[in-house]
Amino acid sequence: MRVASIEFKARAGEKLADATLQRNLVRVKGKFAAKRAAAMAGFHDFEGLREAGREIRQRTLDDLDVWLGIFERSATAGGATVLWARTPDDINRLVLEIAFRHGVRKIVKSKSMVSEESSLDRAIEAAGLEVIETDLGEYILQINGYEPPSHLVGPALHKSKEEVADLFHRRHKTARKEGIEDLCLEARAVLREHYLTADMGISGGNFFVAETGSVVLVTNEGNATLATGLPRVHVAISGIEKIVPTLEDAATLLRLLPRSATGQPISNYVDVLTGVRGEGEGGVEHMYYILVDAGRTDVLASEVREALRCIRCGACMNHCPVYQSIGGHPYGWVYPGPIGSILTPMYAGLENAHPLPAASTLCNQCGVVCPVKIPLPDLQRKLRERTFERRLAPWSERAALRLWSWVAARPALYGASMRVVARLLRIWGGRERRIRRLPPGGGWTAGRDLPAPDGRTFREQYAARRRAGGKPR
Amino acid sequence: MSGGPGAIESNAAVRAAVMARVRSALGVSDDRAAAQSAAASRLAARPFGPRPLPAGDPIERFAARALELSSTVERLARVEQVPSAVARYLESLDLAPALAAQRTRRGVCWPELGTLDWTGAGLEIEPRPARGDDRLGVTGAFCAIAETGTLVLVTGAATPSSTMILPDTHIAVLRADRIVEGMEEAYALLRDERATMPRGIHFVSGPSRTGDIEQTIVLGAHGPFRVHVVVVD
Numbered sequence: 001m002r003v004a005s006i007e008f009k010a011r012a013g014e015k016l017a018d019a020t021l022q023r024n025l026v027r028v029k030g031k032f033a034a035k036r037a038a039a040m041a042g043f044h045d046f047e048g049l050r051e052a053g054r055e056i057r058q059r060t061l062d063d064l065d066v067w068l069g070i071f072e073r074s075a076t077a078g079g080a081t082v083l084w085a086r087t088p089d090d091i092n093r094l095v096l097e098i099a100f101r102h103g104v105r106k107i108v109k110s111k112s113m114v115s116e117e118s119s120l121d122r123a124i125e126a127a128g129l130e131v132i133e134t135d136l137g138e139y140i141l142q143i144n145g146y147e148p149p150s151h152l153v154g155p156a157l158h159k160s161k162e163e164v165a166d167l168f169h170r171r172h173k174t175a176r177k178e179g180i181e182d183l184c185l186e187a188r189a190v191l192r193e194h195y196l197t198a199d200m201g202i203s204g205g206n207f208f209v210a211e212t213g214s215v216v217l218v219t220n221e222g223n224a225t226l227a228t229g230l231p232r233v234h235v236a237i238s239g240i241e242k243i244v245p246t247l248e249d250a251a252t253l254l255r256l257l258p259r260s261a262t263g264q265p266i267s268n269y270v271d272v273l274t275g276v277r278g279e280g281e282g283g284v285e286h287m288y289y290i291l292v293d294a295g296r297t298d299v300l301a302s303e304v305r306e307a308l309r310c311i312r313c314g315a316c317m318n319h320c321p322v323y324q325s326i327g328g329h330p331y332g333w334v335y336p337g338p339i340g341s342i343l344t345p346m347y348a349g350l351e352n353a354h355p356l357p358a359a360s361t362l363c364n365q366c367g368v369v370c371p372v373k374i375p376l377p378d379l380q381r382k383l384r385e386r387t388f389e390r391r392l393a394p395w396s397e398r399a400a401l402r403l404w405s406w407v408a409a410r411p412a413l414y415g416a417s418m419r420v421v422a423r424l425l426r427i428w429g430g431r432e433r434r435i436r437r438l439p440p441g442g443g444w445t446a447g448r449d450l451p452a453p454d455g456r457t458f459r460e461q462y463a464a465r466r467r468a469g470g471k472p473r
Numbered sequence: 474m475s476g477g478p479g480a481i482e483s484n485a486a487v488r489a490a491v492m493a494r495v496r497s498a499l500g501v502s503d504d505r506a507a508a509q510s511a512a513a514s515r516l517a518a519r520p521f522g523p524r525p526l527p528a529g530d531p532i533e534r535f536a537a538r539a540l541e542l543s544s545t546v547e548r549l550a551r552v553e554q555v556p557s558a559v560a561r562y563l564e565s566l567d568l569a570p571a572l573a574a575q576r577t578r579r580g581v582c583w584p585e586l587g588t589l590d591w592t593g594a595g596l597e598i599e600p601r602p603a604r605g606d607d608r609l610g611v612t613g614a615f616c617a618i619a620e621t622g623t624l625v626l627v628t629g630a631a632t633p634s635s636t637m638i639l640p641d642t643h644i645a646v647l648r649a650d651r652i653v654e655g656m657e658e659a660y661a662l663l664r665d666e667r668a669t670m671p672r673g674i675h676f677v678s679g680p681s682r683t684g685d686i687e688q689t690i691v692l693g694a695h696g697p698f699r700v701h702v703v704v705v706d
Contacts, residue, residue, distance in 0.1 A: 179693050268681060281672065
């Protein structure tokens with residue numbers, strides 16, 4: 001997928017001004033967060049669960065080569081073929097080769113974010129094969145000309161039912177439906193036909209279990225169950241970081257993932273799939289895993305390696321004040337929100353995405369809800385430092401920061417200049433004591449007023465209080 | 474598109490490159506004996522994480538959780554009562570006009586249930602895997618989970634997953650003594666009773682649902698519109 005993250009600021013501005021999108025955002029705002037809070041309250045030791053989730057994910061990352069080796073041996077013993085992709089292009093090459101090898105014409109696909117990194121669907125279509133996304137949200141985006149997803153869990157939540165109704169009417173050439181239930185029924189009928197006639201199913205992988213060589217798939221729709229159960233070939237694609245040691249570890253993570261994502265104690269369908277069909281059984285004759293690097297090893301070697309613990313629940317974006325105001329599209333690539341602000345610069349290049357770690361108030365709402373305790377604001381801060389060091393930010397911003405650090409490192413000079421600035425701002429604020437326009441921070445005051453200081457700095461007031469014999473409060 | 478033939482055959486080199494990059498990122502050498510043995514102990518120990526504190530009868534908890542997830546549950550004394558219970562259940566369905574065709578007396582079942590007297594209950598039930606147009610599928614269950622009201626189905630020649638996922642209505646016949654506490658106990662049963670992993674272990678917690686349009690929950694997204702569990706003592 002094209003990386004448009006460098007245009008974050010302009011696109012965020014467009015989204016703030018987009019009345020339809022703002023209405024759609026308000027409609028879903030807070031629903032996920034409220035459901036998560038209720039689910040968390042219903043579990044006696046959610047903090048213990050988060051700590052266990054962190055430990056399981058970190059354990060496999062710390063010895064990732066060993067766990068990958070164990071997974072590969074188990075999966076192969078179970079009858080699957082394990083393949084590796086170093087780059088996003090490798091994914092597409094492997095999938096097409098598998099398809100040609102087995103005479104595949106039609107592919108049904110359950111959700112895979114990794115495959116969006118490599119624009120797999122378009123590569124399949126370019127090779128003359130048919131591919132159909134089966135997750136309802138992903139299907140809506142596919143028939144809308146591969147519109148990018150805006151959320152990890154609900155990729156089309158930025159659309160209203162009216163927009164979906166228009167889209168179905170246009171693309172299915174059917175009478176326009178009004179209600180959400182009718183829209184779902186229509187999609188069901190269209191997709192049902194594809195499940196029954198597909199030769200191959202592609203899935204992602206929520207977890208790869210090293211002990212058994214299994215892939216764990218989590219859906220509410222049951223689309224992964226159909227897409228991986230009916231066709232004769234199954235390809236499961238996911239990042240190398242998705243390994244967990246045992247089925248029991250997967251069970252622990254499955255207590256965290258749906259609660260953090262949608263507030264459910266369990267998702268409707270959890271499929272643990274291993275190898276191919278047994279004697280006399282229908283379904284999958286050939287199973288392949290594609291284990292994807294595509295930047296994961298760079299993250300593993302970096303100071304933001306903890307981001308690899310992510311289990312893609314979407315809680316960070318559901319609780320992010322920035323994401324909640326602009327939606328997922330301004331982030332400009334596959335992964336939006338706080339986790340996207342780490343993964344996108346790492347996978348697609350900091351030079352292409354440095355506005356993302358800067359687009360955060362560092363409020364740590366994301367950090368406190370993350371089920372595997374990724375310290376997202378700390379990681380954003382580290383990437384901001386790299387942005388500064390690599391001189392990727394605009395010249396004016398770097399000069400301002402350099403001036404600030406030079407002054408702030410000299411206490412006497414800092415105190416004197418703050419005294420001058422505080423007095424100037426007080427005069428600038430006028431009788432109303434509000435600053436409506438501030439030339440160096442025009443972007444900030446464009447949306448709100450700045451309260452004017454009362455003329456004396458904190459250090460002056462502190463010293464005055466000490467002199468007066470009062471206790472510093 | 475470059476590539477074509479050869480990407481699979483030449484994949485060993487890609488594997489070596491990725492593994493080398495992982496080791497370099499971790500700052501470790503090729504000798505991983507210590508980490509291998511730590512991993513082996515983890516696999517042998519299979520520790521559990523924090524779990525909910527169970528309280529009360531597992532069968533009742535299973536039923537309560539299943540109801541919360543939009544399944545329905547009834548209890549029967551004997552398996553011979555299943556066909557008439559299924560007939561009653563189908564009669565009782567309150568269907569919207571658009572779904573009226575889902576009231577049916579025909580369906581499919583797993584072979585283990587094929588010997589029940591379905592015709593005596595006025596039903597036509599064939600013991601074969603479901604196809605795309607079958608409206609009713611009756612399955613057994615490998616076991617079930619009290620913690621979440623979840624059915625556990627394990628695929629095999631006599632236990633096709635199509636029967637639970639393709640029809641509009643899924644009815645599962647569950648033996649009361651097969652209700653276990655959590656996923657961990659389901660895995661323990663599987664390890665006890667099966668020599669190898671099946672192709673599919675399916676944890677089913679209610680009907681197929683979606684919230685992808687405006688976060689409004691709609692049942693029957695791709696699979697069953699309803700799941701009815703018959704618990705037999």
